[in-house]
Amino acid sequence: MKLTQLSLFLENRPGALRLPCQVLGLAGIDILSMSLADTQQFGILRIVVKDPDRARKVLEESGCVVKATDVLAVEVPDRAGGLADMLGAFEGSGLSIEYIYPLAAGHRGKTAVLVLRVEEPERAAKLLQARQVRVLTREQAFEAVGA
Amino acid sequence: MPTPDPSRRFHPASAPDYVPADQLRGLQLERLQRIVRRAYDRVPLFRTRCQERQVSPADLKSLEDLARFPFTLKTDLRDTYPFGLFASPMDEIVRLHASSGTTGKPTVVAYTQGDLDVWTQVMVRSFASCGLHRGDVVQNAYGYGLFTGGLGAHYGAEALGATVIPISGGNTDRQIMVLQDFAVTAICCTPSYFLHLVERAKEMGSDFSRLRAGIFGAEPWSEAMRRRIEADTGVKAYDIYGLSEIIGPGVGVECFAQSGLHVFEDHFYPEVIDPVSGEVLPDGAEGELVLTTLSKDAMPMIRYRTRDVTSLIPEPCACGRTIRRIRRIGRRSDDMFIIRGVNVFPSQVETALLAVEGTLPHYQIVLSREKGLDEMEVKVEVTPEVFSDQIRALEALQHKLEQSLDHTLGIRARVTLVGPRTIQRSEGKAKRVIDQRQI
Numbered sequence: 001m002k003l004t005q006l007s008l009f010l011e012n013r014p015g016a017l018r019l020p021c022q023v024l025g026l027a028g029i030d031i032l033s034m035s036l037a038d039t040q041q042f043g044i045l046r047i048v049v050k051d052p053d054r055a056r057k058v059l060e061e062s063g064c065v066v067k068a069t070d071v072l073a074v075e076v077p078d079r080a081g082g083l084a085d086m087l088g089a090f091e092g093s094g095l096s097i098e099y100i101y102p103l104a105a106g107h108r109g110k111t112a113v114l115v116l117r118v119e120e121p122e123r124a125a126k127l128l129q130a131r132q133v134r135v136l137t138r139e140q141a142f143e144a145v146g147a
Numbered sequence: 148m149p150t151p152d153p154s155r156r157f158h159p160a161s162a163p164d165y166v167p168a169d170q171l172r173g174l175q176l177e178r179l180q181r182i183v184r185r186a187y188d189r190v191p192l193f194r195t196r197c198q199e200r201q202v203s204p205a206d207l208k209s210l211e212d213l214a215r216f217p218f219t220l221k222t223d224l225r226d227t228y229p230f231g232l233f234a235s236p237m238d239e240i241v242r243l244h245a246s247s248g249t250t251g252k253p254t255v256v257a258y259t260q261g262d263l264d265v266w267t268q269v270m271v272r273s274f275a276s277c278g279l280h281r282g283d284v285v286q287n288a289y290g291y292g293l294f295t296g297g298l299g300a301h302y303g304a305e306a307l308g309a310t311v312i313p314i315s316g317g318n319t320d321r322q323i324m325v326l327q328d329f330a331v332t333a334i335c336c337t338p339s340y341f342l343h344l345v346e347r348a349k350e351m352g353s354d355f356s357r358l359r360a361g362i363f364g365a366e367p368w369s370e371a372m373r374r375r376i377e378a379d380t381g382v383k384a385y386d387i388y389g390l391s392e393i394i395g396p397g398v399g400v401e402c403f404a405q406s407g408l409h410v411f412e413d414h415f416y417p418e419v420i421d422p423v424s425g426e427v428l429p430d431g432a433e434g435e436l437v438l439t440t441l442s443k444d445a446m447p448m449i450r451y452r453t454r455d456v457t458s459l460i461p462e463p464c465a466c467g468r469t470i471r472r473i474r475r476i477g478r479r480s481d482d483m484f485i486i487r488g489v490n491v492f493p494s495q496v497e498t499a500l501l502a503v504e505g506t507l508p509h510y511q512i513v514l515s516r517e518k519g520l521d522e523m524e525v526k527v528e529v530t531p532e533v534f535s536d537q538i539r540a541l542e543a544l545q546h547k548l549e550q551s552l553d554h555t556l557g558i559r560a561r562v563t564l565v566g567p568r569t570i571q572r573s574e575g576k577a578k579r580v581i582d583q584r585q586i
Contacts, residue, residue, distance in 0.1 A: 007536035009529045011566045037538050041545075042564050046536055065534045065567050098537055117536070 010043040035101035073141035075134040089131040158275035178441035189234035224254035257445040269397035270303020281308030288336035295395030338363040342519025365488035407472030422480040430461040499555035
């Protein structure tokens with residue numbers, strides 16, 4: 001039900017983003033999706049890859065600070081109001097969403113897949129399923145991005 | 148109303164500044180013998196150290212004999228915290244001050260009423276040396292409180308007969324309003340804070356053309372900075388030196404010649420030593436300043452190692468004072484630095500960082516000067532233990548570290564998170580302090 005996301009600490013200076021990307025590239029690891037959060041001082045690169053354990057190992061060996069986090073891959077209808085419908089699952093639950101970014105959108109035509117970071121992923125998954133929202137397994141998520 | 152050249156006006160309290168040298172040496176020896184005896188009789192740590200060196204007050208037959216006596220270190224104040232070096236009973240001590248120490252505990256200093264009178268007298272002489280006199284309006288922007296700067300300058304300026312504005316530090320806009328509206332003629336603060344005031348005053352369109360003298364101390368500053376202050380503002384900028392362990396401000400000060408600081412050596416006996424060997428160096432040689440209080444009863448300091456690097460200037464000064472001068476202090480012989488008048492040891496920064504859970508052995512302190520104000524940035528390497536995928540968790544960590552620093556040091560510092568192994572190591576050891584201040 002859950003997907004492993006890797007987060008990397010980036011200093012806010014030119015070249016900081018390229019190093020981990022190069023490391024992954026040399027190891028033959030494809031970044032399936034990513035989001036970059038930035039503040040005035042630093043940034044956090046969040047990535048989804050097929051083999052997070054190996055990715056983590058090569059990144060750490062190259063001196064990166066890496067953290068693995070459980071996230072959900074959630075399918076939403078690719079139409080106006082689709083995201084709002086999905087978010088309705090959390091209404092009244094007190095669960096707050098830390099961040100969302102797309103895993104796969106558009107090319108499948110009818111649905112988009114989002115990466116969802118919430119404080120309690122298990123509970124969130126149950127709430128989503130109760131609202132008939134599809135939470136993807138790892139394999140389904142990778143398939144959605146054609147990996 | 149024309150005013151005579153104020154720097155030439157003689158103040159009666161300044162008489163000891165002009166005593167003939169041989170007479171001064173006699174007075175120093177007499178006072179030194181008394182104070183060493185007092186410390187020996189009343190301060191166990193000093194007595195023990197003397198006994199270890201097999202030296203006693205009876206061996207003190209000339210000023211040169213002082214070199215046989217043990218040094219006092221800042222760590223001695225810490226190790227005997229809070230009152231271990233006091234030589235007077237508490238019912239004779241009328242004031243305590245404290246400055247920051249190396250482990251978060253302050254170092255405490257004490258004064259009898261007689262000690263306070265000495266302090267006031269040397270501050271009167273300091274202000275007189277800077278050309279101040281009755282009729283001056285003195286804005287005292289040194290912090291009032293445990294820090295010696297505020298009250299030291301306050302009582303000195305009052306005793307001089309000046310009008311004192313005890314505004315203390317901070318609240319820049321109000322400082323500027325008072326400077327202008329109260330026709331202030333002299334200001335006491337750190338030089339970096341004064342530059343900050345000047346810049347802010349320009350923005351506000353304020354004018355303080357009546358201001359003619361600044362008595363700046365509590366941090367090292369350069370000739371370049373003096374030239375900038377004097378050229379920008381027309382204010383004559385005087386350097387004043389002091390440290391709480393000795394008395395506070397008023398250990399030494401410049402005169403109109405601005406060519407070294409006269410040490411009030413009838414009360415504070417200066418030696419310059421080789422910081423490694425501890426040997427006394429001849430006049431003119433650069434080394435670490437060591438001071439002995441000649442007349443302070445509550446807490447005599449015998450051969451206190453200031454860690455300030457300077458040299459004694461034996462030549463007579465253009466102002467006619469016979470008391471010797473030291474060169475302006477540019478650096479220290481240890482890793483302590485001074486920021487906004489506060490003494491900081493890197494180890495204190497480390498203590499503050501480590502107080503926050505899960506952190507953080509690698510850090511670097513970067514000192515800079517922005518808009519004339521000293522800034523302290525602490526770069527901290529992010530470790531897997533503290534890293535999070537959430538921005539707000541990292542920002543909370545930054546905030547916690549900043550609070551811990553503020554709590555331990557009493558000054559605000561900016562914490563920046565940096566990548567692992569990005570802080571330069573030299574010889575296996577991190578270079579802890581990068582001082583980029585142009586002073």
